[in-house]
Each structure stands twice: as structure tokens, then as C-alpha cells.
Amino acid sequence: MPGMTLCIDESFSRWYGLGGHWINIGLPHYVQMDRKPEAGCEVQNTADGESGVILRLKLVKTELEAREDDGLTLGTRVAKYLVEQWARTDRIVCGKSFFASVATAKELKSMGLRFIGVVKNASSHYPMTWLSSLELSNRGDHKGLVHLDTDGNPDMMAFVWVDRERRYFISNCSSLVEGDPHVRNRWRQGDDMEAGPRREELTVPAPKVCNIYYDTCAAIDQNNRHRQDNLQIERKIETKNWATRVGTTILGMCIVDAWLVYKGATGTSETQSEFYSWLAEELIDNSYDKDPIWRSTGSVTEASPPQHLFDSRTGAGRSAIQAHLTPTKRKRKVKGVIMQNQFYQSQCVVCASKFKGQKRKGFKSSFLCSICNDESLDSTAAESKVWLCHSKYGRNCFAEHMAACHSSQYSLASTLVHVSNFEVFSLLL
Numbered sequence: 001m002p003g004m005t006l007c008i009d010e011s012f013s014r015w016y017g018l019g020g021h022w023i024n025i026g027l028p029h030y031v032q033m034d035r036k037p038e039a040g041c042e043v044q045n046t047a048d049g050e051s052g053v054i055l056r057l058k059l060v061k062t063e064l065e066a067r068e069d070d071g072l073t074l075g076t077r078v079a080k081y082l083v084e085q086w087a088r089t090d091r092i093v094c095g096k097s098f099f100a101s102v103a104t105a106k107e108l109k110s111m112g113l114r115f116i117g118v119v120k121n122a123s124s125h126y127p128m129t130w131l132s133s134l135e136l137s138n139r140g141d142h143k144g145l146v147h148l149d150t151d152g153n154p155d156m157m158a159f160v161w162v163d164r165e166r167r168y169f170i171s172n173c174s175s176l177v178e179g180d181p182h183v184r185n186r187w188r189q190g191d192d193m194e195a196g197p198r199r200e201e202l203t204v205p206a207p208k209v210c211n212i213y214y215d216t217c218a219a220i221d222q223n224n225r226h227r228q229d230n231l232q233i234e235r236k237i238e239t240k241n242w243a244t245r246v247g248t249t250i251l252g253m254c255i256v257d258a259w260l261v262y263k264g265a266t267g268t269s270e271t272q273s274e275f276y277s278w279l280a281e282e283l284i285d286n287s288y289d290k291d292p293i294w295r296s297t298g299s300v301t302e303a304s305p306p307q308h309l310f311d312s313r314t315g316a317g318r319s320a321i322q323a324h325l326t327p328t329k330r331k332r333k334v335k336g337v338i339m340q341n342q343f344y345q346s347q348c349v350v351c352a353s354k355f356k357g358q359k360r361k362g363f364k365s366s367f368l369c370s371i372c373n374d375e376s377l378d379s380t381a382a383e384s385k386v387w388l389c390h391s392k393y394g395r396n397c398f399a400e401h402m403a404a405c406h407s408s409q410y411s412l413a414s415t416l417v418h419v420s421n422f423e424v425f426s427l428l429l
Contacts, residue, residue: 005049009220013249015040049216088112114173140205179208350397
């Protein structure tokens with residue numbers, strides 16, 4: 001459950017294409033901005049303002065998407081989509097200039113949410129002219145206007161606050177009372193040009209509403225830096241498929257979220273690099289397949305996992321349940337020499353029956369039926385095993401074998417649901 005503040009912003013899935021026009025390789029939408037450290041596929045998202053955990057994603061397909069005749073800007077429509085899951089919770093949503101406008105503040109208020117944002121281009125119904133004409137010379141100076149509803153109660157305010165430059169805000173929460181000052185450390189050159197620069201502490205007074213905004217608005221940017229600069233999964237895993245790149249980006253977000261949750265829950269002093277290394281080791285050398293997580297969907301009451309999760313001959317944990325194709329461990333021999341990089345192959349039983357009596361004997365395969373392999377009394381005799389073509393070659397030999405020999409093996413599927421490694425990974429993250 002997120003805190004009382006939500007941050008809406010964008011992330012980028014790093015992608016520079018294969019040369020030539022990006023559209024020729026199917027990227028939904030390519031974005032390149034000078035102020036962004038990376039270019040690629042844009043992802044609009046929502047994050048918890050306190051922990052920085054990303055909560056919702058929206059893959060940008062095109063600049064013209066979602067344009068409707070409702071009188072709202074694209075930024076307002078996207079903002080509504082990103083936070084609709086938390087409607088009527090009275091949370092504070094903080095968004096940058098793409099989302100911020102008077103219309104966004106009104107729409108989110110109608111959804112039971114509050115909003116704070118910096119207004120730049122979407123200035124319709126905003127008193128930009130009047131606020132920009134005010135004389136404010138010192139850092140920390142601020143002035144604003146309050147909008148009253150039909151009952152005479154204030155429901156929205158527009159104000160300007162001076163930092164290094166003027167910044168214009170729209171808000172329907174908090175107030176302009178004095179809040180905590182913004183403290184920054186800066187290098188400053190003194191009058192003596194021969195002396196080196198010195199470190200100075202810069203203090204800028206700020207109203208309370210600015211404290212809420214700046215404590216929240218950087219949540220997604222910080223999450224992006226953790227993923228791009230610390231984890232660097234998009235740089236380490238090279239791909240020529242844009243869908244794979246977007247998938248690794250989302251995986252990177254999940255891993256960073258796991259780090260943020262772990263750090264917030266335990267208060268650990270463990271660094272990100274150490275956490276990522278331990279996480280990778282646990283996922284690679286795990287026991288999820290040996291001790292699979294399972295849950296009942298019917299009347300099953302056993303206290304222990306069912307026996308079909310274990311090899312009937314050896315008793316070892318199975319890497320998959322029910323019937324499946326398993327690769328043989330036997331190596332091929334050439335003149336008595338074991339070929340370590342080549343697996344033994346034999347005729348597919350289904351193909352052999354189809355081509356019986358013909359010169360063509362069918363196809364060879366290195367895959368076995370797991371059920372027949374378990375039931376085999378002699379694990380070394382090739383003739384006692386059932387060899388089948390893999391479906392990746394476009395053949396249905398395994399399906400035909402299952403329909404003919406093991407149709408009763410699916411009786412347990414209606415009462416047990418196996419949690420795959422991917423689900424276990426998502427639960428951990």
C-alpha cells in the first residue's frame with residue numbers, strides 16, 4: 001500500500017536501434033530529449049512518493065494516442081489513467097509540467113485526489129501573465145492567487161516561487177505558510193581568483209506546498225538512476241529486439257523496487273551492488289524446483305506436495321510437473337569415444353510408426369517423454385525409452401503420444417496449480 005503521496009513521471013527504455021530509421025524495426029514510439037541521459041522507448045509511470053517503488057506503467061505507443069474530443073490535454077488524460085487505481089483515497093499526486101494544468105487539478109479532485117504540479121506550457125485558465133509580472137527579486141519570495149468555489153471556500157491556488165528562476169505552481173492542497181527551507185551545497189569562487197573554490201551552504205526559504213512537491217517529484221527519477229547507473233541491466237544485456245529491451249527495462253524496475261522495499265523494511269546498510277549480487281545468486285542457485293510452491297484450488301488437503309512432483313525412479317525433485325519432454329543426459333559415442341558436446345539421439349517413436357515399411361525411418365530426437373522415462377526399469381537402455389520430436393521443430397509427436405498413451409495424467413490438473421519460477425520471482429520482487 002503506497003503512502004499519502006504519488007509521483008507521476010516518465011522513464012526510458014534505453015534503445016538506439018540498429019542504424020537507419022527506428023520505425024523499420026517496430027519500436028512503438030521513439031523519444032530523444034537533450035535533457036534526458038538516455039533515448040529510447042518512453043514509459044509513463046506512477047511511483048510511491050515515500051519509497052520510490054514504481055506502482056504502475058504505461059507504454060507510450062505514439063504521440064497522437066488517446067486523443068479524444070473531451071476538451072482535455074493529453075497530459076491530463078494520462079495523469080487520470082496513471083492514478084485511477086487510487087481514486088477516492090485523498091492522496092496527493094505530484095506531477096511535472098507534462099501533466100500539470102488547471103484541468104488536471106480539477107479532474108483529479110473530481111476523482112477524490114489532490115494535485116500539485118509545475119505549470120509551463122499548459123497555461124489555459126492559469127494566471128500566468130499576472131504572476132509573471134510580479135516583482136520578486138530574492139530567492140524564496142512567493143506570491144499567489146486563490147480560487148473560490150461557489151460556496152466561497154478556497155479550492156485551488158496558483159502561485160509563483162523564486163529559486164534560481166521563477167517556477168509556477170498549481171495546487172488544490174496544502175498552503176503557502178512557511179515550510180522547511182531548501183538547503184543545498186554549492187561550490188563558490190571567491191574574490192581571490194587565485195584561491196580555489198569553496199563549499200558553501202545555500203538556504204532558500206520555501207512554502208509548505210513546495211516541501212511536499214519536492215519531497216515527492218524526484219521519486220521516479222531516483223528509481224531511473226538506480227536502474228540505469230547502478231544496476232545497468234540495459235547496458236549489460238545486449239539485444240537486437242526492442243521487445244526484449246522493454247522487457248529487460250521492466251525487469252530492472254522490479255529489481256530496483258525489490259531493493260527499495262528491502263532497504264525500507266530492514267534499514268540495512270547493504271549496498272545496491274551487494275543486494276543485486278545476492279539476489280542473482282539466490283535466483284540462479286535456488287530450490288524452487290526442488291521444493292515447488294503449490295496451492296490447492298479444490299478439496300485437496302494433503303500436508304505435503306503430491307508424489308508426481310518427484311522422479312519415481314530416483315526420488316529427486318522434478319524441474320517440471322505433469323508430463324513433459326526432458327532432454328537425455330546420455331552422450332553420443334564415436335568409435336568408443338564419448339563426445340561431451342553431443343547428446344545421444346534415437347528415432348522418434350511417433351515418426352517411426354508413421355513411416356513404417358518405408359525407406360524413410362522418420363526423425364531422430366534427443367528428447368524423452370518424462371513419464372515413460374520415469375517408468376523405465378533400465379535407465380541406460382536406449383531401446384526402453386520413448387524418444388519424441390520436440391514441438392519447436394513444428395512437429396506434434398509429443399501431443400500425439402500424450403493423447404494415445406497418457407490421457408489420464410491430466411486428472412490432477414484441475415485440483416493443483418503450480419506456481420512457476422516466474423511467479424515466484426514476481427512474488428519476491
